[in-house]
Amino acid sequence: MSHGIQLRAVPYDHPDAVKLNDQVQLEYQARYGGEGDETYLDPAMFAPPRGLYLLAYDAQGAPVASGSWRGQDLNDEGYSDGDAELKRMYVIPEARGLGLARRILAELEADALAAGRVRMVLETGDQQPEAIALYLSSGYEMCPKFGYYRLYDSSRCMSKPLRRPS
Numbered sequence: 001m002s003h004g005i006q007l008r009a010v011p012y013d014h015p016d017a018v019k020l021n022d023q024v025q026l027e028y029q030a031r032y033g034g035e036g037d038e039t040y041l042d043p044a045m046f047a048p049p050r051g052l053y054l055l056a057y058d059a060q061g062a063p064v065a066s067g068s069w070r071g072q073d074l075n076d077e078g079y080s081d082g083d084a085e086l087k088r089m090y091v092i093p094e095a096r097g098l099g100l101a102r103r104i105l106a107e108l109e110a111d112a113l114a115a116g117r118v119r120m121v122l123e124t125g126d127q128q129p130e131a132i133a134l135y136l137s138s139g140y141e142m143c144p145k146f147g148y149y150r151l152y153d154s155s156r157c158m159s160k161p162l163r164r165p166s
Contacts, residue, residue, distance in 0.1 A: 004059030005100065007107055012043040012053050016063040017088075020055070024066075024090040031127040032154065039148040041087065045070040049115045053088075054107060056100050064095040067104035069112050069120065078146030079121070084112035084162070085147070086122035089131070101134055113162040121159045123147045132156060 010017050025036035046053040046068050056065035067089045072079035079085070086108065091100050109120055123146070124131045135158050143159040150157070 005064070005098075005103075006057045007054050007104065008057060009048070010053055010055050012041065012046045012068070014053075014055070016055055017053060017066060020063055020066045020090055020092070021088060023092065024088060027090075032125060037148075039087075041070075046087075051084075052108060052111045052115075054104055056091075056095075056104060058095070065091040065100040065104060067101070067108055069108045069117075071115070071117060072121070077148070078144065078150055080119065082116070082118035084108075084115075084117035084120050086120060089122075102138065105134070105138055109160075109162060113164065117162055119159055119161055121146065121157065123149055123155060123157050125149075125152075125154045125156060127154065132158075135160075 028036040051070040053068040072083040140158040149155040
């Protein structure tokens with residue numbers, strides 16, 4: 001089914017992005033309890049060249065996956081200058097196992113590198129083993145915690161230097 005999948009850049013507040021965001025929040029709630037991810041996000045954070053919000057559409061034009069990055073610089077939440085933070089990586093259950101997350105991840109890494117970012121960082125959690133496995137197999141390593149959930153035991157932070165393919 002990955003045939004006919006198209007990646008499209010959209011604004012964070014695009015209706016399809018909002019729809020998938022609502023679904024990912026329900027999944028976080030199911031896995032962790034609580035309200036889902038309470039990190040403050042604003043559409044401007046994902047506006048190129050300081051970020052990018054991607055949706056994957058199937059051959060019928062339905063949104064099936066999302067992923068994005070936003071620029072971060074040194075601050076008191078543990079980020080460093082030149083960071084690109086991965087957000088809202090999500091594939092609907094019906095489209096899992098097709099390599100969409102890996103394809104979106106590669107596109108986001110290339111875009112962040114082209115925008116001058118030097119490191120991709122992400123925060124996930126201990127109830128998302130499949131996400132952790134994806135990132136480990138894509139060259140990410142555990143790193144010191146950062147961001148909104150940095151003091152939570154369930155939080156897992158990972159990073160990867162962004163380099164041009166040699």
